[in-house]
Amino acid sequence: MKYTKLPQSNIQVSKICLGSMTWGQQNTESEGHAQIEYALDQGVNFIDTAEMYSIPSRKETQGSTEKIIGSWFKKTGNRDKVVLATKVAGPNPSMSYIRPKLGFSKEALNEAVNKSLDRLQTDYIDLYQLHWPERNSNFFGQRGYKREKDDAWEDNFHEILVNLDELIKDGKIRKIGLSNETPYGVMRCVEESRKGLPAISTVQNPYSLLNRKDEIGLTEIYHREDIGLLPYSPLGMGTLSGKYLKGTPSNTRLELFPQYKRYSNNKAIEATEKYLQIAEKHGLSLTQMALAFIEKQAFVTSTIIGATTMDQLKENISSIHVDLSEEIINEIEAVQELIPNPAP
Template identity: 40%
Template sequence: MKMNDLGQSGIKVSAYCLGSMTWGTQNTAAEGHAQIDRALDTGINFVDTAEMYPVNPVSADTTGRTEDIIGQWVAKTGRRADMVLATKHSGEGLGHVRDGAPISSATIAQTIEGSLRRLQSDYIDLYQFHWPNRGSYMFRKNWTYDPSGQVRADTIAHMEDALGALQREVERGTIRAFGLSNESAWGLTQWATVAARVGGPRPISVQNEYSLMCRMADTDVAETCVNEDIDMLSFSPLAAGLLTGKYQDGAVPDGSRMSLNGDLGGRRTDRAFEAVSAYLQVAKNHGLDPVHMALAWCAARPFMGSVIFGATSMDQLNVALGAADITLSDEVTAELDTVNRAHPLPY
């Protein structure tokens, strides 16, 4: 398994990361534990979670359950040191967590303590802010995104406040590094600039949606990642399962994400299925598993730190793990770029 350095943190992570957002709803604790064991056995050392998980659906009754499941595995195996563990601080708008309070110095310490308790760990390797206080264009909000109501001074003051609180956590030893999620190029640059000016941990990663079908990062976030030494952690690299081909021709497999979330968070469009058909044809032309092709393409991007994938069955996990052995040819990559130009932003 290829290993990558995350920013300047000294933390080495596998090129692929095991996502956990279904553990506690679509997956049992035992299934989550089996996935961790299997991933570690194949060289993956990186597991990503969040305090709000599981999803499908997100609810007050299940919030924190995924961290609990990981904590049970840690307590049972004693293998905490074998894992680079990332989690996230939910922000404004999630009403059943801290009454929807925004991220601030008033919430950071208590939120970290809650995650540590559930994870049964003394430290978190990568602590991420799940989404910006000021809002984000991720999750299909790009079509109507309007930042004109933002107040720059308030954003900078928030960053200074949060970084001070994060630095205290670094000094306490509760977190090793800091990352962002659902961030823009401007936001990443400002976090890095403010950290350099006032101190506090510099962001080493950004977890944004990125796949063959969601390439918004290519024209701005990618450049920021390269120049600011902030690695991307891509989520939904299989476009919520669309790129597997399992939803083509109207199919909705029992227990699948589409069976629980009919529009796949706004990804289910006629144009999306047309794009998937074109990508599946590239895989067929070259004798590739479409899952391997999609994951390997993400992993090869020059700004990528790790590609996060999830699985709801061991069979799905085993298929995804096969991507680590795949290197795409220049010919395949060129054909994928051609499909992208024909089917840009299909959802």
């Protein structure tokens, strides 16, 4: 395994982070525990979850993933072997079952943190992330920002960081991060942090061969402000494994939850076919090539992988040992030039 540190900290993390959002629906508790144990045996020490998981989020299973991680901590006593990241949900009218008033007010953050700590059976969270902004913006697959006439949001970045600072001082969280954020939101947090408030360590955004949108405006910020990207959906919800090129296999996420079509449009499939040709030409699996490309990027702190089977998990983790030649990189870049960001 390869390691680095969470930016602006001394917290050492593996370059691969174990994603967990399927635990509680597609995966059982025992399967989640088995994934944790295998990943730790391979040197992975970083696990990411969220209060809204498992996916798709529903009242009956909300918080189930954190509970599975918590039961593993209780069973093994190995909390100290894991760098633990979780996320607090932003406003969403369809998720009022999490809290009546979702968001990042002091009251909401205190309730969210305390409930996560209870489910996780721990007294601290290493990285606490805001799952999506409180304001209307272009995230979750939207290419560009469109102003809404009824947007009544008021700038509250300072207040949010003050609230998070109190949780840090209380010892409940160590570092903070953002998720599904734009250049505007990241830089507003950076500006406020310069007033003596906690600095943003990471941003968890989608990033893959099908979605390199962060390179347009965010990667320069990551570099100049010492912030790390935690890419999620590095395989485009399985599209970049190649398994959907000849239809939809049974018991896959796209068959079980057809609403997740973000990475399945015609241009994304066309690009995937071209990437598969490159991988096969060089004797690689598409999965390993796609993950190795992400892990190679200097602005990436740790790639969040997710798997529903042990075979998938083994292949994903083994990608850390794949080095891509300059020839492969050039061929990948040629596809990106031809079909840029088909699945934002």
